Amino acid sequence: MKQIKLSKIFFWLLLAVMTVIYLGPFLFSVSISFNAEGDVFSWPIKLLPEKWTLNNYKEAWEGLPFSTWLRNSAIITAVQTICNVFFASLAGFAFARLDFPGKNIIFSIFMASLMVPGIILLVPKFIILNEFGMINTYGGLIVPGLVSVVNIFLMKQFFETVPKDLEEAALIDGCSYFRIYWQIFLPVSKPALAAVAIYTFQGAWNEFMWPVIVSTTSDMFTLPVGMSFLKNEFSVNWPILMSGTIMISLPTLVIFLVFQRYFVEGVASSGLKE
């Protein structure tokens, strides 16, 4: 009995430490975002602002082209998320359920491409998009992220767990393969689709490297790129940077809260014998 209790205490302690490590900086940035600029560097450090102010948020929203960057980020993220969910599930379905020549070879090539570090591809991607005249356009920002091998792999793995009987029952009921994908496989794959959607959303929303390379004028910046310009060589306006950062992180939080139940729900295969 005593041993169990000890391990429990250790477990809670570990959780508490981890929570502080992750939550601490976030709460501190929340605190800073409500602080007047001068107070940030006062000593000793004040964990809570002496005078709460919303000025930083106002300034970030009005002083910067925040709404333009928000629009850019929203468009890019929405298109990439929708396309990833659609293309990854479509390709995953094909790899998991259809028989076509070269299936295994193509899939191996896809997998092998994961071993190439993304950073190596920045220059070739830039050159290619430049040839197409897509630098500093939505196309240039969006197209390279329309589909991801990791998502295809994820969907393939998930679709392989869907019992073959379901597919065959649908075939006998008169479904085409596209309809099986659309009306049977997609609805039973909500957890996997939610995972792909959340990962893609988060990745696209927070993406910094590619947008900073492809966008050359402020009107094509995304939020993370725009925010980075608050830091210049000699000074950083911390309160405004932090208020911007907090605003950026809100959508991710909301999306996660909305979709997390699909993570928990597990596989919806209850029409079959467990």
Place this chain on the structure above:
Amino acid sequence: MAKVELKHIKKVYDNKVTAIADANVVIEDKEFAVLVGPSGCGKSTMLRMIAGLEEISGGDLLIDGERVNDLSPKDRDIAMVFQNYALYPHMTVFDNMAFGLKLRKFPKDEIKKRVEHAAGILGLTDFLHRRPKAMSGGQRQRVAIGRAIVRQPKVFLFDEPLSNLDAKLRVQMRMEIKQLHKKLDATMIYVTHDQIEAMTMGNKIVVLKDGDVQQVDKPMTLYNDPANHFVGSFIGSPAMNFLKGNIEKSDRLYFKSDSISFSIPENIEEQVSTLAGKAVTLGFRPESIYDHDYEDRAQLTEKNAITIDVTEPVGAETFVYFTAGETELCMRSSSGLIYENNQEINIGFDVSRLYFFDPESGKRLV
């Protein structure tokens, strides 16, 4: 009207494994045919080929005289009930049943009429708006059957539909499916590995082993007149007894094994005489063995003394196990006599129920 014919049907998988060598089966209109055999015998493969889920490697499959080898499942006008039910988990019972009709663009009120009719037959009327998740195994299987019924297909296919249900429910569903067959008057093909299910449900049984059709017959014909050693051993519970021995000829014909011997009765003497001097496997059902001291029937063979190993009283009858030489044999006694372990009794065989098989090929000789 739906007659299903398999003509020289062959199934060879890519890795050159032959699942079905050369199957010839005719299933008449409105027949309830059961494909039965041990696992791996090719019965499910055969059903799936009829359904169109498995490609046919050779031969012709005819439904109503029309060759359907190259038709996709949806164009064969068949419906199938799966072992795992295969219900769409995200749809209600109503939608599960209606799905096939919707895809075939039936008018809405016709769909409603058919689904409600099927639900009425299967006792699902109160469950139409439930999801499969909220139903028991037996109810789910009814939904799966309902999904087949509403389509009003030419042929119903069942792939071991009861093997996920518990024993009691299985017996109940067995009767329900049988009654359904009577009510719908449709052609049904049913796959099972359970010979009791096969015997009780089918009016034609196809016995398969290692991809070969062993025998196609009515249930009782299979039981009373097995074509070979395998069919004899597979149909019936407890299984048929087998005894290796020789047919010897002296003053008359004798069956001789290391422990049990008797003279061949006159009525089959002429047929058996061709086997004189040959090794045979004798087959006889447990109920063809009698206690010679109590049953003085004219058609019994000579007495053979045996010692009982184990008895299993099951109520109306008692199974008596004993060893003859190295072979374990079973006698089914319904005489009400009480037997003890290690008791010595004299047994005789019902001469009208003896089967002689070729010990090599297993073929029935007499």
